[in-house]
Amino acid sequence: MSAFAAVDLGASSGRVIVGDVRDGRVVLREVHRFPNGPVRVDGSLHWDARGLYRGVLDGLRAATDAVGTLGGVGIDSWAVDYGLLDADGELLGDPFHYRDARTDGVPERVFATIPAPELYARTGLQVQPFNTVFQLATEHLDGARGLLLMPDLFGYWLTGERVAEVTNASTTGLLDATTRTWATDLAQRLGIDTGLLPTLRDAGELLGHHGSVPVWTVGSHDTASAVVAVPAVSDDFAYISCGTWSLVGLELDRPVLTEASRAANFTNEAGVDGTVRYLRNVMGLWVLQESIRTWTEAGLPADLPDLLAAAARVPALTTVVDIDGPAFLPPGDMPARLAAEAVRTGQRPPQTQAETVRCILDSLALAYRRAVRAASALADRDVTVVHVVGGGVRNELLCQLTADATGLPVVAGPVEGAALGNVLVQARAAGALSGGLADLRAVGARGLELRRYEPGATGGPTERQWAAAAARVGL
Ligand code: ADP
């Protein structure tokens, strides 16, 4: 019973990965992968929750076929989104996708009832239009008797148990960052029925059973699981969980709830074992994914490795944008939006696909530079190394640019960070591992091939050139 199935639902794909935990290391094996993305229904963006659940069940069957008996299952997914349940426990329609436009202008409405500084002081959460609290402020809650965040919804379908695992609950805007309990008073002031909010549970508990297989709570927010898997060997690390989003920050013991932190839009999300994930959302490889979609739909060749190789030949920092600008959040024609942003800031718009990709990667590295430095300053913590985990580990150009831009060594790996963190927490809950996060990280690291990137190793831009590029776009 040393094999644990991690169900990791990312915004661009869902996967079921089996982690075999033996001899003080973890060997990961992907047994199932299925595409994921926004589904447009009547002009709104949703998730195909039932389709994803079919993928989960197929994956669990494949896991059992691969290893025989499983020691457990754990589920993590992207944050903030939720399904509403009726009085019979049935799902009331497909969950909305966080990129749906229904929350445009909603934060301002909510702040009229609870001023932004007051919300931040309590919840420590960044302002993103899609935070659960803003989604709920636009939602017709009549008929809803329960709310489950996405991984908890799949956990409910597997076990019949309804809970809110705390790492993901911390992305709702309704969790008190200090006490890690529901801020029911805030919900009441916003007219949100607190009866919808399930009982909170920590990561690493028994949720229930699927057939005879235990289902464990894990860091159900994918970013929380990814941070568990960071193969850090000391405390002075920053991380970039680099997938559809890039989550850039530090692991802390307590939240930073200062005005300066709020102004920089840093978030204090709950980590496993009582830690705080102090980070900034950077728009991430989403902009590249959407560019590839745009080109493919236009009939242009858009093979990712080819595009990255071509981008590596484009001179650095020719055109940069503030990649976190609101224009890049909704789905759409990213190459056109990047060009418009270049024109707006007095730069030469990218002319080719290669230049567009280079602009995205340089701009991401610039945003990482800002976020790592700001996190270090705001939390008053030294940073000597940046760990990159997630699909972006495969992007060697981006990893090198990150080292160049931050001026820090980058250690890249694992690719499947969230799945590894998910497995480590299950294995500890099941008694196959013991200790704190440092012990779990040491076990996780043993099975990994990590690659190290030194700043300036390939003769990239100098600190002065990065600073000048940042100044061009006001970063
Ligand atoms: P999520 O969990 O948000 O769905 P992932 O962590 O799976 O995202 O990362 C997906 C990203 O990884 C893709 O958008 C892509 O940019 C990058 N990626 C995947 N494979 C490769 C590859 N072979 N080379 C470079 N980048 C890759």
Ligand code: LRH
């Ligand atoms: C990454 C992620 C991120 C959230 C976003 C909605 O997958 O969970 O941490 O901010 O999706």
